[in-house]
Amino acid sequence: MQRAVEELSKLPGIGKKSAQRLVFYLLKLPREEIVALAKSLVDVKDKASYCSICFNITEKNPCSICMNDHRDRSTICVVEEANDVMAFEKTGEYKGLYHVLGGALSPLDGIGPDDLKIKELLARIKDEVKEIILANNPNVEGEATALYLSKLITPLGLKLTRIARGIPVGTDIEYADEITLTRALEGRMNY
Ligand code: ZN
Numbered sequence: 707m708q709r710a711v712e713e714l715s716k717l718p719g720i721g722k723k724s725a726q727r728l729v730f731y732l733l734k735l736p737r738e739e740i741v742a743l744a745k746s747l748v749d750v751k752d753k754a755s756y757c758s759i760c761f762n763i764t765e766k767n768p769c770s771i772c773m774n775d776h777r778d779r780s781t782i783c784v785v786e787e788a789n790d791v792m793a794f795e796k797t798g799e800y801k802g803l804y805h806v807l808g809g810a811l812s813p814l815d816g817i818g819p820d821d822l823k824i825k826e827l828l829a830r831i832k833d834e835v836k837e838i839i840l841a842n843n844p845n846v847e848g849e850a851t852a853l854y855l856s857k858l859i860t861p862l863g864l865k866l867t868r869i870a871r872g873i874p875v876g877t878d879i880e881y882a883d884e885i886t887l888t889r890a891l892e893g894r895m896n897y
Contacts, residue, residue, distance in 0.1 A: 759830070761806040761823050763788040771795075771804060774844045778802045780836040782825060784855065786810050786843055794841070802839070805830065809852055810847035819854065828858060837865040844889070870895075 708727060715726035732740060756799070758768035764770070771777060771791070781802030784790055786809055794800045807822040831838070838859055842848035852868055859866050872890035873882050882890070 717894075756806075760791075760804045761788075761808060761826070762804060764790050776801075777832050781839065782827075782830065782835055782837075783839040783841050785841045786848065786851075790841065802837075807842075807851065810842060810851045812847045812850075822851070822854065824858070827855070831859070831862055831864065835864060837867060840866070840868045863875075 710729045710732075711722065711725045714720055715722050716730050717725075718785075720728070728777065732743075741871055753765050754763050755765075755767060757764045757767055759768045759772045759773055762769045762771065778801045783794060783800060783802055784805045784807060785794070786807055791804050791806060794804070798859070805827045807824065807827070809817055809822055811819065812819060813823065814821050838855075839854060840852045842852040842855075856866060870893035872893055873886060873887070875878060
């Protein structure tokens, strides 16, 4: 029991308490369900790899997005993690391609440009690509990464955009912090 708690609490966002709660929950499940869960985890580890074009997580290479003829090949949305691709795909609004960097620049954690798929992104920028959308996270590391990329991409002369940062839907302005409000003003659009 202690071992299961320890293993689970290594997962991101899971503390000792949550791990304990999960183990208690799992104990109540029939054995087959636990086996199915464990097997699905091993399967995903065995079968999933990275798309050699966009570095999204995929079971077949290249991934289904890169291989989809209906996607707009003139636009590449640059994100930090494969999770972000899933988030954009859920909107159903974006029809272009992606590029997963695999994180953000973070000198304090020893993560430099060579640790991210930046060279690979630049290699993808050919004639058919007309726009790069920077969708890095709106935190210190994400902003630093977006700035770094903008310096590399701007000289290439294609359209470079950054997703708007602003007030989350359902939040009142009075509760937004100053940075968010400033960004929302900067990112204002024609009505
Ligand atoms: Zn791909």
